Amino acid sequence: MPPSTVALIHCENYEPDNVKSAIERGISLLGGMRHFFQSGESILLKPNLLSGRPVEKAVTTHPAVFKAAAELGLDFGLKITYGDSPAFGNPLTVAHRAGLAAVAEKLHLKFDDFENSILTSFPAGNLVKHFPIAKGVRSADGLISLPKLKTHGLTRMTGAVKNQFGCIPGLTKSEYHIKFPDADHFSQMLVDLTLCLKPRLYIMDAIIAMEGNGPGNGDPVQMSVLLISSDPVAMDTVACELFEVPADTVPTNKWGTIFGLGNSNFEQIKLVGDSIEAFYQPDFKVERGSLSTKHQRISKIFKNQVLAKPVIQESRCTKCGSCVKVCPTTPKAVDFLNGDKNRPPIHNYTTCIRCYCCQEVCPENAITLERPMLGRIFQRLIK
Ligand code: SF4
Ligand code: SF4
CATH class of the missing domain: 3.40.50.11440 (LarA, N-terminal domain)
Structure with a gap:
């Protein structure tokens, strides 16, 4: 075989x-x-x-x-x-x-x-x-x-x-x-x-x-x-x-x-x-654009303009803190502002490495990935 x-x-x-x-x-x-x-x-x-x-x-x-x-x-x-x-x-x-x-x-x-x-x-x-x-x-x-x-x-x-x-x-x-x-x-x-x-x-x-x-x-x-x-x-x-x-x-x-x-x-x-x-499931909802090394390098340089960013939907967030715990960066790229756990955490998109662990673990489906307009255009161009 x-x-x-x-x-x-x-x-x-x-x-x-x-x-x-x-x-x-x-x-x-x-x-x-x-x-x-x-x-x-x-x-x-x-x-x-x-x-x-x-x-x-x-x-x-x-x-x-x-x-x-x-x-x-x-x-x-x-x-x-x-x-x-x-x-x-x-x-x-x-x-x-x-x-x-x-x-x-x-x-x-x-x-x-x-x-x-x-x-x-x-x-x-x-x-x-x-x-x-x-x-x-x-x-x-x-x-x-x-x-x-x-x-x-x-x-x-x-x-x-x-x-x-x-x-x-x-x-x-x-x-x-x-x-x-x-x-x-x-x-x-x-x-x-x-x-x-x-x-x-x-x-x-x-x-x-x-x-x-x-x-x-x-x-x-x-x-x-x-x-x-x-x-x-x-x-x-x-x-x-x-x-x-x-x-x-x-x-x-x-x-x-x-x-x-x-x-x-x-x-x-x-x-x-x-x-x-x-x-076959041709309508399966999955990202379909290119992920080539060259495009990833460009994406890295223009991270905030091109890459999908994790966004917290405040109405769904229960302030459980799971996203904060799992975030691998130091300091955390998603955290409670001034330690206030009565409000949803916020992201720092400058230090965020786009690993999407926070989106992965959120138990409330409160984190979605949103690609900026330029990123959507870029993706259409390289398809
Ligand atoms: S993991 Fe989800 S529900 Fe929990 S604090 Fe983060 S965004 Fe809110
Ligand atoms: S995407 Fe990764 S680095 Fe960015 S906030 Fe979420 S867990 Fe932290």
Whole structure:
């Protein structure tokens, strides 16, 4: 089986038996569990646990997908653990809120250590040669990555390549936004991280994906499909094809191909399972302009005139302070004015690096990304 094979499997809903048989069918089309694992290995499931929002908001990997992957692993004789590091907050509390911990308790799965890390050397890294990896990840023999298909302010979409970012515990993740503030360098880091961790298999939950103001506050959209592959770049490329976005405008795809993580040439990807025709969503709400390195450099220079900026909708803001906590800059580029927590925080667009973490974590959908007029013109010109 060539490595760049992606199984597309129709699945209309999250009814557990449907999800399990769909994933089982997809894995079997890729060569079966035996192709990826040996019985007795300890394998960690890495879902997307961005935040503890209700399941129907489509922020996190659905519990039915998590359950099916866990059961298939257990049936094969794997020792299954799970974990993720959310944007902030206690990882296990978020797993409870997202509905995964209840499933895990029934299956006796341990939530592994995602609060402490082991500095892991990766001399082959193109940009990053050491990562602080969660102990829970390091203690497993391998990973199954369970991404959720969503839009993303910085990298346009979050899927298979970006899902490994949560293997870096807690607020250490913020440091990477400071070190690599633009989409290209941030994506190079993500590709190195995925090369370092080498998940054996990816199962993408796109039964209900997220469009619009993702990854934390977009709108759920029915896509009725699961994608399964061992090539994360090919998987994300096929996802782009579904909503008709050129794959190389997603920087994790571009750098994933250049650094040898996988294949973003759609013509070279073998599709198995159900016909892709059934899953096209051309109206999917996602940024569609160019994100090339040259344009990013120009954007950086004219940041305030060109790049989308996070804007707080005061009427929705509950002054919870989550955006302030997650902002990686020093001093904070979003903060309560003079420490007054009775009024919404305000942004400092001069020091803001446009990482969009504040928009990602706001629990009230009170932060939207607004592109200035010049930025909209610039985007139309470079399309
Ligand atoms: S995270 Fe959202 S709701 Fe909370 S203070 Fe910031 S803008 Fe307001
Ligand atoms: S204000 Fe928001 S977008 Fe700007 S640096 Fe802070 S978290 Fe990132």
